[in-house]
Amino acid sequence: AQSVTQLDSHVSVSEGTPVLLRCNYSSSYSPSLFWYVQHPNKGLQLLLKYTSAATLVKGINGFEAEFKKSETSFHLTKPSAHMSDAAEYFCVVSLLYSGAGSYQLTFGKGTKLSVIP
Amino acid sequence: DSGVTQTPKHLITATGQRVTLRCSPRSGDLSVYWYQQSLDQGLQFLIQYYNGEERAKGNILERFSAQQFPDLHSELNLSSLELGDSALYFCASSVRTGDGFEQYFGPGTRLTVT
Numbered sequence: 099a100q101s102v103t104q105l106d107s108h109v110s111v112s113e114g115t116p117v118l119l120r121c122n123y124s125s126s127y128s129p130s131l132f133w134y135v136q137h138p139n140k141g142l143q144l145l146l147k148y149t150s151a152a153t154l155v156k157g158i159n160g161f162e163a164e165f166k167k168s169e170t171s172f173h174l175t176k177p178s179a180h181m182s183d184a185a186e187y188f189c190v191v192s193l194l195y196s197g198a199g200s201y202q203l204t205f206g207k208g209t210k211l212s213v214i215p
Numbered sequence: 216d217s218g219v220t221q222t223p224k225h226l227i228t229a230t231g232q233r234v235t236l237r238c239s240p241r242s243g244d245l246s247v248y249w250y251q252q253s254l255d256q257g258l259q260f261l262i263q264y265y266n267g268e269e270r271a272k273g274n275i276l277e278r279f280s281a282q283q284f285p286d287l288h289s290e291l292n293l294s295s296l297e298l299g300d301s302a303l304y305f306c307a308s309s310v311r312t313g314d315g316f317e318q319y320f321g322p323g324t325r326l327t328v329t
Binding site for chain 2: 134144202206
């Protein structure tokens, strides 16, 4: 089955230290992948997306992610965490709904990032 | 601000009632999606419309229905509400439907069923 798995439900880092949020996907083809962020009581905002171009994708606010087909991973990183990065992060895969013939986004369970001052 | 608007922001209603959630997509976006976010189920895709036509159905209950109007705004109708329907309902839009098109999310409607 095609799916996306976020390996950590909660990650805590100190301000100024690197951030690593892990995501693995399962798919019979190379899917499009996204990272979205949700701040408390807010909607979801697109951080970055991968659509089979460059494997290293740069997003907003200093985040980037690397697509590794051999590892079926799409981990999100940032060199230095800021207090404003505290939020929930969702790894998302675009999957083909065979019955409908259309692509839909399937969300991971989310990783809550806490940043300690 | 994503450009997607949703009304109302909050809704409190009783079991057995019916409510309508409204969504206006970003200017120029033809596709609208509805999602439900709850603590136990996470973010789940409910239904998609593209230029007025239903394109795909996800985990949408039979008590729920949606439509997209000629001006491209969409409404999600929830009927015979149960306590378990309490959740955050998001609308998203994209310029087209297909692989790789990112979706832009509205701020959500928080539904509380008492």
